Amino acid sequence: MELLNIDNITMKFGGLTAVSNFKLKILPGELIGLIGPNGAGKTTVFNMITGIYTPTINKIYFQDRDITRIKPDKIAKAGIARTFQNIRLMENLTVIDNVMIGFHLHLKSNLASAILKFPNYVREEESIYHKSMDLLEKVQLEKYKLEKSGSLPYGQQRKLEIIRALATGPKLLLLDEPAAGMNPQETKDLMSFIQKIQNDFDLTILLIEHDMKVVMGICRRILVMDYGITIAEGNPAEIQNNPDVIKAYLGVDVNYA
Amino acid sequence: MKKQNEKIFTLLALIVLGILVYLAENNLDAYKLRILNLGAIYVTLGVSLNLIYGFTGQFSLGHAGFMAIGAYVTTLLVLPTYYKEMIFILEPLAWPFTVIHAPFIVALFLSGLFAAIAALIVGLPVLRLKGDYLGIATLGFAEIIRIIANNIPRVTNGALGIKGIPEFTNLWWSVGVAVVAIYIIKGLIESSYGRALMAIRENEIAAEVIGINLTYHKVMSFSISAFFAGVAGGLFACLLTTIDPKAFMFVMTFNILIVVVMGGLGSITGTVLAAFLFNFSLEYLRPIEAGFHIGPIMIPAIPGLRMVTFSVLLLIIILYKQKGLLGGLEFSWKGFFQFFHKLFTSKKSSEGSSR
Amino acid sequence: MSLNLFLQNVANGLSLGSLYALIAIGYTMVYGILRLINFAHGEIFMLAPYFLYFGVLIFNLPWWASIIVAIALTAMTGMLSERIAYKPLRDAPRISALISAIGVSFFLQNLAIVVFSGIPKSVHRPAFFTRLYKFGEIRIQSTLFASIIVSSIFLTLLLYVVYRTKTGLAMRAISTDIETSRLMAVDVNKAISVTFIIGSALAAVGGILWGLRFPQLFPTMGMIPGLKAFIAAVVGGIGNIPGAMLGGLILGMTEILFVAFLPAVSGYRDAFVFLILILILLFKPDGILGKKVQEKV
Numbered sequence: 001m002e003l004l005n006i007d008n009i010t011m012k013f014g015g016l017t018a019v020s021n022f023k024l025k026i027l028p029g030e031l032i033g034l035i036g037p038n039g040a041g042k043t044t045v046f047n048m049i050t051g052i053y054t055p056t057i058n059k060i061y062f063q064d065r066d067i068t069r070i071k072p073d074k075i076a077k078a079g080i081a082r083t084f085q086n087i088r089l090m091e092n093l094t095v096i097d098n099v100m101i102g103f104h105l106h107l108k109s110n111l112a113s114a115i116l117k118f119p120n121y122v123r124e125e126e127s128i129y130h131k132s133m134d135l136l137e138k139v140q141l142e143k144y145k146l147e148k149s150g151s152l153p154y155g156q157q158r159k160l161e162i163i164r165a166l167a168t169g170p171k172l173l174l175l176d177e178p179a180a181g182m183n184p185q186e187t188k189d190l191m192s193f194i195q196k197i198q199n200d201f202d203l204t205i206l207l208i209e210h211d212m213k214v215v216m217g218i219c220r221r222i223l224v225m226d227y228g229i230t231i232a233e234g235n236p237a238e239i240q241n242n243p244d245v246i247k248a249y250l251g252v253d254v255n256y257a
Numbered sequence: 258m259k260k261q262n263e264k265i266f267t268l269l270a271l272i273v274l275g276i277l278v279y280l281a282e283n284n285l286d287a288y289k290l291r292i293l294n295l296g297a298i299y300v301t302l303g304v305s306l307n308l309i310y311g312f313t314g315q316f317s318l319g320h321a322g323f324m325a326i327g328a329y330v331t332t333l334l335v336l337p338t339y340y341k342e343m344i345f346i347l348e349p350l351a352w353p354f355t356v357i358h359a360p361f362i363v364a365l366f367l368s369g370l371f372a373a374i375a376a377l378i379v380g381l382p383v384l385r386l387k388g389d390y391l392g393i394a395t396l397g398f399a400e401i402i403r404i405i406a407n408n409i410p411r412v413t414n415g416a417l418g419i420k421g422i423p424e425f426t427n428l429w430w431s432v433g434v435a436v437v438a439i440y441i442i443k444g445l446i447e448s449s450y451g452r453a454l455m456a457i458r459e460n461e462i463a464a465e466v467i468g469i470n471l472t473y474h475k476v477m478s479f480s481i482s483a484f485f486a487g488v489a490g491g492l493f494a495c496l497l498t499t500i501d502p503k504a505f506m507f508v509m510t511f512n513i514l515i516v517v518v519m520g521g522l523g524s525i526t527g528t529v530l531a532a533f534l535f536n537f538s539l540e541y542l543r544p545i546e547a548g549f550h551i552g553p554i555m556i557p558a559i560p561g562l563r564m565v566t567f568s569v570l571l572l573i574i575i576l577y578k579q580k581g582l583l584g585g586l587e588f589s590w591k592g593f594f595q596f597f598h599k600l601f602t603s604k605k606s607s608e609g610s611s612r
Numbered sequence: 613m614s615l616n617l618f619l620q621n622v623a624n625g626l627s628l629g630s631l632y633a634l635i636a637i638g639y640t641m642v643y644g645i646l647r648l649i650n651f652a653h654g655e656i657f658m659l660a661p662y663f664l665y666f667g668v669l670i671f672n673l674p675w676w677a678s679i680i681v682a683i684a685l686t687a688m689t690g691m692l693s694e695r696i697a698y699k700p701l702r703d704a705p706r707i708s709a710l711i712s713a714i715g716v717s718f719f720l721q722n723l724a725i726v727v728f729s730g731i732p733k734s735v736h737r738p739a740f741f742t743r744l745y746k747f748g749e750i751r752i753q754s755t756l757f758a759s760i761i762v763s764s765i766f767l768t769l770l771l772y773v774v775y776r777t778k779t780g781l782a783m784r785a786i787s788t789d790i791e792t793s794r795l796m797a798v799d800v801n802k803a804i805s806v807t808f809i810i811g812s813a814l815a816a817v818g819g820i821l822w823g824l825r826f827p828q829l830f831p832t833m834g835m836i837p838g839l840k841a842f843i844a845a846v847v848g849g850i851g852n853i854p855g856a857m858l859g860g861l862i863l864g865m866t867e868i869l870f871v872a873f874l875p876a877v878s879g880y881r882d883a884f885v886f887l888i889l890i891l892i893l894l895f896k897p898d899g900i901l902g903k904k905v906q907e908k909v
Contacts, residue, residue: 050466052466071465072465073465075466076467076468081466082466084463088462088466089459089460089463090456090463091459092455093452093455093456093459097452097455100449100452101449101452101469102468103449104449104452104453105468105469107449109449111477115441115450116444117444124449125448165467168467316710383890383894388707389647389649389706389710393842393843393889394889394890397887397889397890398886398890404879404883405883408883507835514711514714518711564722564725565719565722565723565726567722569719571715572697572715572719575708575711576700576712
């Protein structure tokens with residue numbers, strides 16, 4: 001059974017077609033890469049999956065449920081989480097608050113018990129705190145728990161955003177250029193981190209990335225987009241040798257005998 | 258500091274507060290009491306505005322509208338029937354307003370409730386707007402309420418307003434309501450729901466994507482904020498003993514906004530201090546209007562000079578101390594003791610948690 | 613309603629609308645450039661007739677000279693208020709500037725109370741301004757013609773400045789992207805000052821025409837017309853100058869026709885205008901002529 005079925009969707013903004021006939025079926029446990037030049041429409045695809053945009057044509061299914069018109073918060077509750085290209089943390093809140101917020105969507109206590117601090121709420125809050133600390137420890141951020149998240153260095157902000165997404169308990173994780181701005185060592189750490197969390201949290205991952213080391217290194221299946229259209233799909237070897245892909249990135253007609 | 262100890266200190270503080278209120282009620286003259294009452298009412302108003310604006314990040318300029326609803330609800334419930342029939346000069350009071358009556362505490366609660374319902378109705382469509390647009394839309398709402406009040410003399414006595422409202426508000430009520438407001442709003446802020454509200458303030462799109470239902474949380478915050486504004490409106494009516502639509506013009510919302518900004522957005526402690534500071538300053542600036550000397554220069558008596566000075570002060574604060582007088586800090590018992598510790602020793606210590 | 617009565621109302625609506633239009637332009641220009649709702653603009657509008665009044669009565673200047681002086685003083689007040697209260701907050705969160713604007717608004721109102729006294733003043737108008745022209749049954753005050761003619765002249769001048777001069781180009785650049793404009797060595801300060809001067813001057817013209825039409829001056833007279841003019845700017849598309857004119861005319865007409873067709877609820881005329889505002893913000897926030905700006909996610 002597929003986890004995610006993107007069924008030939010198109011996204012138009014007025015006269016501009018950002019994404020055209022995009023289709024993708026993802027099985028549970030896959031780690032898929034989505035690559036392509038800037039402006040190819042990759043983030044638009046993410047935005048459509050997570051409900052920020054509604055595809056102009058056709059539908060998206062998650063676990064056989066039509067999620068095309070569902071709003072972002074319900075999509076998160078359904079089990080899809082994402083990070084953003086240019087990090088959207090709650091900058092004035094502490095590091096640990098940023099993670100604890102991720103657990104809010106599954107809160108069972110109601111508003112009154114939260115305000116009046118009934119025992120059932122207090123217990124949930126404790127549990128959220130400990131689970132958040134566990135997540136922070138996974139990325140070695142636990143000692144910064146009371147720092148304002150906006151004051152962290154860039155690489156750590158990225159990691160924080162990822163564990164915030166993990167806090168929502170997703171089955172499908174969408175990562176939008178997680179390696180952006182990282183040096184080679186950080187990138188290597190990120191690669192093993194992604195594989196580790198996939199394992200530990202039983203995740204399916206869809207990854208947008210420009211860093212080819214990451215994509216070729218950890219993705220088993222790759223889609224290439226350009227100008228809103230999927231121009232190639234396959235495993236790393238196939239993609240690396242695909243003339244259309246090379247042309248899209250380099251703009252040069254390369255002749256392979 | 259252990260939660261247990263914090264609770265004990267808070268309890269002690271409340272007892273001290275109770276003693277102070279008792280002493281004040283029994284020893285101070287009416288003039289001073291009125292200022293203290295206003296200060297306490299402004300605490301409730303300021304903290305409730307801080308909830309929707311400072312903590313949830315929604316720039317609402319409609320507070321005067323909710324106050325007006327609360328003030329009229331309380332008034333109509335609290336005035337004795339025979340009296341109501343007397344003072345409605347323009348047009349006779351409509352039924353059922355002639356017969357309804359309730360004790361003060363019930364009236365206050367219903368004031369809050371009606372204000373909250375209004376917030377629910379208005380908030381659902383309007384909270385989709387952002388920033389300035391939300392401000393103007395809520396301002397428009399408050400003005401609409403005021404104009405309605407002006408135009409339904411059968412219920413509100415129109416522009417004449419209502420006089421002779423029983424003076425039920427005393428320090429026990431105004432401070433009591435303020436304490437309850439702070440308790441509930443603080444309880445909300447320091448919970449997962451509070452984190453959600455602040456997440457909305459910080460980054461709405463991200464908040465939505467991590468599963469926070471924007472509409473629910475914004476409207477919830479707006480309604481709770483309106484509830485307390487409505488209760489404060491009721492207290493206001495029974496303090497001033499007269500209300501009319503003019504009392505709820507934009508100036509009122511602006512005053513509350515001054516208090517919140519002066520105290521620092523997102524700082525409840527700041528709001529408490531600013532509420533009293535604001536009211537004291539307004540009163541103690543009165544002598545300016547009677548004429549005074551600066552050295553050899555005689556400044557004549559000019560009515561209105563007080564408000565000019567006040568506007569200037571506000572501008573100065575906004576221009577130079579944008580984070581409010583306290584810089585966004587919040588009170589905590591830990592910070593409180595550390596402050597004194599710092600005074601008496603030369604050791605360095607860290608600040609209490611900041612928001 | 614008879615045709616004559618209807619036309620009379622239309623005339624009144626256009627007359628009122630052209631005044632709103634003059635004020636609305638100032639709001640829309642400032643919002644376009646600074647993304648700031650200049651709450652103090654209504655007070656700028658209020659000061660002009662007061663300056664005129666004092667020019668004529670205290671300094672015994674002839675009317676035409678007083679008008680020029682009043683416009684100049686008002687424009688200067690607008691420019692100064694920007695320099696003192698908004699410029700320091702250009703890099704601060706927008707809310708600070710908004711609160712500062714509200715502060716300036718109240719400062720000017722209270723200053724007017726102190727200097728001019730809060731008691732409403734009646735202005736004695738020369739015959740030129742009160743002459744009524746008759747078209748069949750319809751009576752039109754000369755101020756209507758004055759409003760329309762003056763508004764048209766100034767709008768043309770304004771559009772010339774905005775679209776054909778270097779300063780206008782700077783203003784348009786800044787309203788698109790202020791940071792980049794700074795980097796491109798655009799004289800941002802000058803362009804912003806010019807914006808405030810022009811906007812305030814237009815509001816001054818509106819204020820003077822208003823004072824000649826409703827010859828009772830009081831310090832808070834700027835609040836409601838100011839707010840309505842802002843609503844007009846939003847209706848026409850905030851940041852769009854022809855939109856502000858269009859919005860002003862539409863709003864004036866709507867307000868007058870509302871009272872004309874529903875005299876029983878005429879007390880609600882202002883509430884009706886606010887309702888229009890809320891509806892526009894909810895359903896067409898870009899106004900009639902505005903452009904939709906997508907936020908990039």
